[in-house]
Amino acid sequence: MAKVSRDAEFTAFVTSRSGWLRKVAYLLCTDWHRADDLVQECIAKLYVNWHRATRADNLDGYARTVLVNTFLAEQRTSWWRRTARGQAVVDGAAPIGELEASLDLRRALAALPARQRATVVLRYYCDLTVDQTAEALGCSAGNVKSQTSRGLDTLRRTLTDEPFSAPGGVA
Template sequence: MDLLSADEEYTAYVRGRLLWLRRIAYSLCQDWHRADDLVQTSITRLYVKWRHARQAADLDAYVRVMLVRVFLKEQRGGWFSRTRLSAAPPEAVAHGWDADLTMDLRRALALVPPRQRATLVLRFHCDLSVEQTAAALGCSTGTVKSQTARGLATLRELLDVTPAKEDR
């Protein structure tokens, strides 16, 4: 395949998945501007690796892993903590949703440590299995399970929610 058709293929893929990537990025960082930056960095890296990436068995999974790794690398690098001036107001919520609950959940999710947040977003927003999440994060399934449990416990604590007891 020549360079022009590879570029066209890349452009078509990115155009079709841009909103999906942006939503995932927002779920990770809780800031639309920062989400755009994460997506931009990810699709730039994707372009550089396009010849290899387009041969992946699951291209969406490949790109999602790139996005999560960009987010986690940024968190470790300290850039975010030095440049964030103030929290952005929450974006408008779709009709039919409980706006207060959504805002509370977004605020609480933003306070969950980055690795736990990434695990929660992949498990519950992206609906990945434990194994798929482990592959995306480059860790063991046990780590995914413990990060999920800790992340959910943190969310419950922040939201002041007590888990329901199972009736026996």
């Protein structure tokens, strides 16, 4: 009977958080298909360790940490480099100017090294503090600060070197 309630609790959590996990995964890897794979792997790891996850103070934080660690572990292998795909098609419709700015930002984010990308996503998309980000990544607060600083500098340089151009060639 306990397994049934455990499975129901797990299913409810995954159902409510899968969209959010997918967005975070996409920001980390910039490919919707790969994001889906990351989320699936994260969900499988959560299921296996659900007894440990439910004891965590912050279940969302635990899931986010599993997702980020799964992404970083994948980045360390050569497999993802051999199977890298081209740019993914953007889902949904958006105004042209907004879409181009979003694509520029996503392209710049994708150019960051994995750890810098993870710190920027956790700090500014997930709105975590430096200490929370350090805990999620298993590193020091100083490391988070330096990775975030380097990542933001690179983003600024990339985005100012490639100015946004509005439709019709007007900048």
